[in-house]
Amino acid sequence: MKTEEMILNMGPQHPSTHGVLRLELVLDGEVVHDVKPHIGYLHRCMEKHSEAMTYSQVVPYTDRMDYLASMYNNFGYVTAVEKLMDIKVSERVEYIRVIMGELQRIASHLVALGTFGLDLGAFTPFLYLFRDREKILDLFEITCGARLLYNYMWVGGLSHDIHPDFIRKTKEFINYFRPTIVELNNLLTFNKIFIERTANIGICPAKEAINLGLSGPNLRGSGVKFDLRKDDTYSIYNRFDFDIPVGQGLVGTVGDCWDRYYVRVQEVEQSLRIIEQAIDQIPDGDVKKEIPRRVKPPVGTVYHRVEAPKGELGYFIVSDGSVNPARVKVRAPSFVSLSALGQMAKGYLVADVVAILGSLDIVLGEIDR
Amino acid sequence: MIKNYFKNTWEGLYTILVGMKITWKHLFVPAVTLQYPEERAKLPERARNRLFLNYNDCIGCMQCATACPVNCIDIETVKGIPTDMPSETSKGQKKALWVTKFDIDTAKCCFCQLCVYPCPTEAIYMTDIYEYSEFDRDSLVYNFASLTQAEVKEKQENFDKFQAEKEAQKEAAAKAKAEADAKKAAEDKAKLEAKPSDDEIKE
Amino acid sequence: MQNYLIEIFGSEIVAYILSTVPVLAFIVIFVLFAVWLERKVSAHMQDRLGPMRVGWHGVLQTVADFIKLLQKEDIIADANDKALFNIAPYVVFVATLVTYTMLPFTSIFIGSNADVGIFFVLAFSGAVVAGILMAGWASNNKYSLYGSLRSAAQIVSYEIPTALVVLTMIMVYGTMSLGEITIAQTSQFWNWGIFGGPVLGIGKILLVPFMFVAFLILFISTLAESNRTPFDLPESESELVAGFNTEYSGIKFSMFFLSEFANMFLIGSVLVIFFFGGYNSPFGYLGNLLGVEWLVPIEQLFWFLAKGMFFVFVDMWLRWTLPRVRVDQLMTICWKYLIPYAFFNLLIVGLILLI
Numbered sequence: 001m002k003t004e005e006m007i008l009n010m011g012p013q014h015p016s017t018h019g020v021l022r023l024e025l026v027l028d029g030e031v032v033h034d035v036k037p038h039i040g041y042l043h044r045c046m047e048k049h050s051e052a053m054t055y056s057q058v059v060p061y062t063d064r065m066d067y068l069a070s071m072y073n074n075f076g077y078v079t080a081v082e083k084l085m086d087i088k089v090s091e092r093v094e095y096i097r098v099i100m101g102e103l104q105r106i107a108s109h110l111v112a113l114g115t116f117g118l119d120l121g122a123f124t125p126f127l128y129l130f131r132d133r134e135k136i137l138d139l140f141e142i143t144c145g146a147r148l149l150y151n152y153m154w155v156g157g158l159s160h161d162i163h164p165d166f167i168r169k170t171k172e173f174i175n176y177f178r179p180t181i182v183e184l185n186n187l188l189t190f191n192k193i194f195i196e197r198t199a200n201i202g203i204c205p206a207k208e209a210i211n212l213g214l215s216g217p218n219l220r221g222s223g224v225k226f227d228l229r230k231d232d233t234y235s236i237y238n239r240f241d242f243d244i245p246v247g248q249g250l251v252g253t254v255g256d257c258w259d260r261y262y263v264r265v266q267e268v269e270q271s272l273r274i275i276e277q278a279i280d281q282i283p284d285g286d287v288k289k290e291i292p293r294r295v296k297p298p299v300g301t302v303y304h305r306v307e308a309p310k311g312e313l314g315y316f317i318v319s320d321g322s323v324n325p326a327r328v329k330v331r332a333p334s335f336v337s338l339s340a341l342g343q344m345a346k347g348y349l350v351a352d353v354v355a356i357l358g359s360l361d362i363v364l365g366e367i368d369r
Numbered sequence: 370m371i372k373n374y375f376k377n378t379w380e381g382l383y384t385i386l387v388g389m390k391i392t393w394k395h396l397f398v399p400a401v402t403l404q405y406p407e408e409r410a411k412l413p414e415r416a417r418n419r420l421f422l423n424y425n426d427c428i429g430c431m432q433c434a435t436a437c438p439v440n441c442i443d444i445e446t447v448k449g450i451p452t453d454m455p456s457e458t459s460k461g462q463k464k465a466l467w468v469t470k471f472d473i474d475t476a477k478c479c480f481c482q483l484c485v486y487p488c489p490t491e492a493i494y495m496t497d498i499y500e501y502s503e504f505d506r507d508s509l510v511y512n513f514a515s516l517t518q519a520e521v522k523e524k525q526e527n528f529d530k531f532q533a534e535k536e537a538q539k540e541a542a543a544k545a546k547a548e549a550d551a552k553k554a555a556e557d558k559a560k561l562e563a564k565p566s567d568d569e570i571k572e
Numbered sequence: 573m574q575n576y577l578i579e580i581f582g583s584e585i586v587a588y589i590l591s592t593v594p595v596l597a598f599i600v601i602f603v604l605f606a607v608w609l610e611r612k613v614s615a616h617m618q619d620r621l622g623p624m625r626v627g628w629h630g631v632l633q634t635v636a637d638f639i640k641l642l643q644k645e646d647i648i649a650d651a652n653d654k655a656l657f658n659i660a661p662y663v664v665f666v667a668t669l670v671t672y673t674m675l676p677f678t679s680i681f682i683g684s685n686a687d688v689g690i691f692f693v694l695a696f697s698g699a700v701v702a703g704i705l706m707a708g709w710a711s712n713n714k715y716s717l718y719g720s721l722r723s724a725a726q727i728v729s730y731e732i733p734t735a736l737v738v739l740t741m742i743m744v745y746g747t748m749s750l751g752e753i754t755i756a757q758t759s760q761f762w763n764w765g766i767f768g769g770p771v772l773g774i775g776k777i778l779l780v781p782f783m784f785v786a787f788l789i790l791f792i793s794t795l796a797e798s799n800r801t802p803f804d805l806p807e808s809e810s811e812l813v814a815g816f817n818t819e820y821s822g823i824k825f826s827m828f829f830l831s832e833f834a835n836m837f838l839i840g841s842v843l844v845i846f847f848f849g850g851y852n853s854p855f856g857y858l859g860n861l862l863g864v865e866w867l868v869p870i871e872q873l874f875w876f877l878a879k880g881m882f883f884v885f886v887d888m889w890l891r892w893t894l895p896r897v898r899v900d901q902l903m904t905i906c907w908k909y910l911i912p913y914a915f916f917n918l919l920i921v922g923l924i925l926l927i
Contacts, residue, residue, distance in 0.1 A: 060481035063481075141416065145416045145417035145482070145495070146417055149479075149481075159486075183391055187387075187391045190384055193381075193385070
């Protein structure tokens with residue numbers, strides 16, 4: 001009996017694709033032969049806009065790329081420009097940036113874990129994690145006034161100094177949040193049905209992960225111990241003591257969806273450790289002292305990469321000596337992860353494509369910019 | 370194999386019961402949501418929502434308009450004349466310009482706060498009002514300049530007149546100077562020509 | 573009850589027609605209540621409040637939703653097979669409704685005290701497959717087709733463990749009629765099915781663990797029969813938009829909805845009748861104590877509904893706790909786990925009964 005391949009469209013409007021993404025699945029019955037992503041539905045010409053703006057006006061544009069982790073986008077951009085201009089920021093600014101970055105990492109991972117459960121049909125962990133994320137957003141709100149798109153880190157410093165209540169509230173949050181991770185593990189991570197849905201699915205061996213260019217939790221889930229915070233240190237991360245969780249194939253093979261998921265859960269715990277250490281050591285100082293009057297870098301280029309929650313976020317900035325950058329190119333980690341989807345999803349069922357896409361944790365704002 | 374079979378069965382039942390216990394406990398946790406619009410969350414002091422301009426404090430320096438990344442602020446100014454100067458700001462600074470148009474298109478505003486910092490008089494700032502939706506997009510353009518059309522025209526005319534007068538004065542002064550110069554040159558020339566008579570008397 | 577009504581009206585036909593009215597009314601009221609309860613239970617489990625504005629704490633929300641659904645435009649695409657498309661929801665609803673005639677609500681009210689009680693219920697639970705297949709095919713939509721085929725496979729496979737456990741219980745009770753089974757569990761609660769039922773002597777104590785296993789197997793397989801999470805692939809929102817429901821709107825959609833909730837109560841009551849004593853109270857009747865005869869059936873109705881609602885509540889509890897299983901894992905659970913367990917259970921219970 002001759003059968004044909006069926007082309008199924010998981011269209012731009014779909015409850016499970018994380019943003020406006022069109023996936024063209026080439027199927028044989030229920031088995032996937034190929035996945036072709038079609039992107040561009042959220043393209044907003046951010047990089048072209050940046051050429052008409054001054055360097056400090058680009059910062060709100062970088063916020064809106066990966067809108068679930070805006071602090072880290074800001075962080076990458078301003079550290080790149082500071083590298084180009086050779087500005088050394090004060091210690092207080094560095095500490096606050098690290099604390100905000102790690103809080104943002106927790107918030108971004110909570111969304112990733114929650115929506116992953118939602119894709120698989122577990123409705124409640126999503127709401128529990130969002131309730132905890134609201135507490136982090138409250139911390140950001142008392143500091144800079146916004147809940148999602150902050151424009152907080154400026155070239156040479158920060159837009160606001162931290163609020164007097166911030167340290168106390170962060171400590172309260174840490175104490176409140178540790179039991180929640182235990183609850184999440186009991187409810188979802190070690191649930192037999194969840195394990196059945198995600199173990200041994202979307203296996204990406206270490207060598208293939210490196211070849212595909214994956215980074216961040218996706219790469220670490222495949223067993224490769226590589227983290228930019230330790231291997232290519234930036235800011236003051238070398239002063240803190242934290243581990244790099246790596247996928248070990250606890251319930252299944254190394255590099256499957258469960259490993260990537262569990263690496264994110266463990267990273268949340270490690271971020272709490274960093275925040276605990278940093279929050280007690282903040283020195284005094286003025287956060288706006290090194291902000292230059294006019295950001296006018298010398299002629300040159302710079303490429304700077306940071307460990308964003310989704311992976312390696314890189315900024316390539318070309319300056320021609322004027323107040324507008326000549327080119328701002330962003331290397332978005334979700335773009336690379338999405339391109340790896342085709343390779344990872346071959347041979348699995350349609351329901352698994354949803355699981356694999358959820359475990360890769362992509363954000364369309366970053367892919368399309 | 371057989372052991373795996375029974376292990377799977379047991380794990381399946383046990384983890385489900387553990388999960389059920391968690392959701393059962395959450396059944397008795399009070400709700401974390403607020404019944405909007407009867408109850409509203411209190412915004413912190415640094416909350417940044419709708420923009421507001423204190424028109425009397427604005428000196429028309431245009432720093433906020435240049436700082437805005439989306440060009441949502443539109444400012445036009447007219448220079449004041451000595452007999453009709455704008456009043457001072459609330460902090461006592463003198464103003465030299467009439468701000469005839471100050472439009473903020475709040476539909477475009479991205480709430481980035483970059484306009485608040487450059488303002489020398491702290492005239493523009495972000496309030497905590499977030500419920501300002503309208504039915505018509507044009508009504509989201511807020512006009513903060515409180516001069517009427519007639520007044521704006523008057524100020525422009527004043528300035529033009531003043532400018533024209535100044536020009537006329539300058540021209541008149543230049544002309545007078547030119548005449549004075551010519552007269553002086555003629556006098557000098559006359560003096561020079563009158564001099565050789567001394568030589569003639571000598572001889 | 574039929575005899576009573578025949579006395580009043582003098583005509584058999586009128587009596588029989590009238591005795592279906594309470595059942596229909598019950599289903600409609602039950603669905604209104606159950607949808608509200610589901611939304612409230614899910615909300616409180618997720619630390620939020622659920623519907624609060626329509627009526628006191630949202631009790632009239634379902635009424636408002638149904639009124640909205642009823643006045644929606646009935647969309648029928650051109651390429652749909654019109655006859656099948658129109659009939660499918662009604663087939664599903666009628667199949668579920670018909671099984672309600674076999675349930676003994678109280679000792680004097682049972683729709684039809686036929687001898688084939690549970691067999692009839694099982695047969696018509698399977699008849700919904702026809703309706704779902706019709707719905708999926710006539711929608712002319714790849715997603716709907718997928719959803720309905722999965723659902724058909726699911727329902728047909730899970731009929732087998734259900735039937736095996738039902739056979740076990742028939743062996744224990746010796747009759748297929750649901751009314752008789754309930755009567756066999758009267759007086760105190762240690763006569764209930766899960767504690768061994770009407771078996772006497774040492775067999776009763778030996779039976780208890782196997783009755784418990786039988787209860788679990790029946791619970792899981794009837795959950796799968798009615799397409800509830802964790803087995804709700806046919807309507808899995810995140811994968812297939814809405815499965816075979818995608819193309820339906822208005823009255824027809826509400827028919828599918830109604831039949832799902834009616835099915836939930838049906839399986840709850842089947843579990844209650846087999847294992848938990850049907851309409852019998854665990855302690856004794858207040859009516860008997862006080863000497864008021866006509867209070868007893870009302871109490872029985874109360875107990876029956878309470879026990880049934882408890883299982884409906886457990887269904888909802890599970891729905892909001894567990895993720896979904898995949899299609900091949902669903903089949904694995906059925907064929908590799910439930911059927912062997914049910915089969916061995918059957919054998920061992922048979923052996924015990926012989927002793």
